[in-house]
Amino acid sequence: MTLSVAVQMDPIETINVxxxxxxxxxxxxxxxxxxxxxxxxxxxxxxxxxxRAPMRPLTVSRDPASHFAWLAAAQSxxxxxxxxxxxxxxxxxxxxxxxxxxxxxxxxxxxTLVVNDPREVRNxxxxxxxxRYPDLMPPTLVTRSLDEAMAFRxxxxxxxxxxxxxxxxxxxxxxxxxxxxxxxxxxLFGSVWNEPFMVQAFLPDVAKGDKRIVLVDGxxxxxxxxxxxxxEIRSNLAAGGSAQxxxxxxxEAEICARIGPDLRDRGLIFVGIDVIAGYLTxxxxxxPTGIVAIDRFNGTNTPGLIWDAIERRVAARA
Numbered sequence: 001m002t003l004s005v006a007v008q009m010d011p012i013e014t015i016n017v018x019x020x021x022x023x024x025x026x027x028x029x030x031x032x033x034x035x036x037x038x039x040x041x042x043x044x045x046x047x048x049x050x051x052r053a054p055m056r057p058l059t060v061s062r063d064p065a066s067h068f069a070w071l072a073a074a075q076s077x078x079x080x081x082x083x084x085x086x087x088x089x090x091x092x093x094x095x096x097x098x099x100x101x102x103x104x105x106x107x108x109x110x111x112t113l114v115v116n117d118p119r120e121v122r123n124x125x126x127x128x129x130x131x132r133y134p135d136l137m138p139p140t141l142v143t144r145s146l147d148e149a150m151a152f153r154x155x156x157x158x159x160x161x162x163x164x165x166x167x168x169x170x171x172x173x174x175x176x177x178x179x180x181x182x183x184x185x186x187x188l189f190g191s192v193w194n195e196p197f198m199v200q201a202f203l204p205d206v207a208k209g210d211k212r213i214v215l216v217d218g219x220x221x222x223x224x225x226x227x228x229x230x231x232e233i234r235s236n237l238a239a240g241g242s243a244q245x246x247x248x249x250x251x252e253a254e255i256c257a258r259i260g261p262d263l264r265d266r267g268l269i270f271v272g273i274d275v276i277a278g279y280l281t282x283x284x285x286x287x288p289t290g291i292v293a294i295d296r297f298n299g300t301n302t303p304g305l306i307w308d309a310i311e312r313r314v315a316a317r318a
Contacts, residue, residue, distance in 0.1 A: 001311055003034040003084040006055060006077065008041050008101070010091055017067045021289045022089040026060045028303035034085075036060065037077065041090045041101040051079045051108050080108040085310060087115050089287050092167040094125050098286070113314050115306075116285050117267030124268065126282045127164050127198050132262075136255055136280040139201040146186045149199050153177060158202035161185055164195045167286075174202060205277035211246060212290040213256060214302060215271045217309040218264030220256040221302055222294035223248060243290075245297035251278040259283065269309050 009015075009022050017023050026036055037055040044053050054074040061067055079086060088105060092098065102118035109118055123129075130137060141152045142164070153159045158176040166172070175182050189197045209225035225246035248256070252275050259280075263271050272288035274281045291302040 001315065003029075003311075003314065004037070004082060005029050005034045006037050006039060006053070006079060006083040006086045007089060008039060008044075008053075008086060008105075009089040011040070012038055012058070012068050015067075017062065017064050019289075019292045021291045022087070022287070023060065023067070024292050024295075024303045025087060025089070025306060027062065028301070028307050030060055032307060037083070039074075039077075041088075042097065044101060044104045046104055046107065049107070050081075051104050052076050053079065079105070080111040083108075083112050084314060085113045085115065088118060088121065091287050092165070094165045094167070094286055113310065113317065115269050115310055116271075120266040120268055121285050124266070124283065124285045125165060126167075126284050126286070127162070129285070130280060130283045133259060133280060136258065137200075138203055138276075138279040138281065141199040142196045143199065144186075144190060144196045146183055149182060149186055152199050153182065156201040160200045160202050161189070162198050162200075163189065163193055164198055165193075176202075200281070203276045203279060208277075209244070209246070210281075211252065211275045212294075213248065213252060213273050213275060214288065214291055214294060215256060215260055215263055215273065216302070216305045217269050217312075218260035218262075220248060220253065220260070221305050222291075222298055222300055223252070224290055224293045224297065243293045243297075249278065255280050269313070270306050 007022065007026060015023055030036060035057065036059070037057050039053040039055040044051060055077045056074045057071040059069050059071065077083065086105060088101070090098070099122055102122040105114045105118040108114070131140070131142070139156050141148060143149060153175065158174065160172060160174055162172040173185055175185065206228065209227050211223050211225050213223040214221050223246050224243045227242050227244060229242065255275060259273070268285050270288055272284040272290055274284070294300065295302050
């Protein structure tokens with residue numbers, strides 16, 4: 001099976017080939033004989049029910065000094081007619097541009113497999129989708145109210161405050177029980193974002209790591225433990241955290257078994273969840289990462305598992 005694969009991502013010139021999950025997926029697709037084309041989400045257009053984008057065919061290489069080569073000039077491509085698979089892999093923020101891209105890709109998803117399913121990506125922002133599983137989460141509040149945030153902190157002690165649509169650990173704050181900055185922080189969040197913010201009970205065991213677990217078509221395939229750097233609570237690799245090898249605990253396996261069938265049924269093929277001290281904190285579906293580090297530690301081929309799942313779904317449509 002040879003597939004035409006359209007990769008909707010950030011400029012390929014800017015990526016870090018040593019750790020980029022999208023690039024790992026492109027390498028695996030190329031190794032299987034699939035044809036790759038690259039385009040930017042902002043290039044999508046729609047007219048008379050057809051969705052198009054100017055795309056450039058390319059090859060990719062593990063050589064960081066020359067990690068891609070264009071094969072031809074950009075040409076307008078009809079995503080429904082000329083692409084078998086679209087990888088929706090642009091980085092957040094999950095803003096109106098991102099949401100608009102999901103609407104446009106939804107128009108072709110009955111004929112072209114979009115990974116992850118654009119309708120479900122739109123309906124499953126990281127910090128809101130997870131609220132469907134309250135018994136798996138730490139105590140959590142979503143609000144714009146200072147009074148509610150103060151009362152929540154009085155009940156639970158130190159809290160972490162973060163924006164609903166943030167990413168990579170940006171604007172995540174630890175506020176202890178006596179910290180007088182909570183009112184000012186709520187005021188700041190209200191002036192910067194129109195949306196409510198999230199308040200979670202602080203889990204001190206984050207110092208032991210924040211586990212990123214990857215699920216492929218609803219099945220856990222590997223994990224890394226991300227450790228915050230000294231003086232930090234954020235363990236995101238983009239915020240300076242470091243990765244170490246790990247296995248799943250029985251509790252983490254239970255979490256994956258609970259949410260896995262729901263992810264599979266929604267067409268969320270590649271998902272990364274975050275677990276701290278046995279509590280589910282996020283379900284990442286927009287542009288999950290971590291597979292390169294997982295494979296480096298475990299000697300596995302997670303991109304291969306993802307492409308196995310994609311190819312099965314494409315074959316089932318035929």
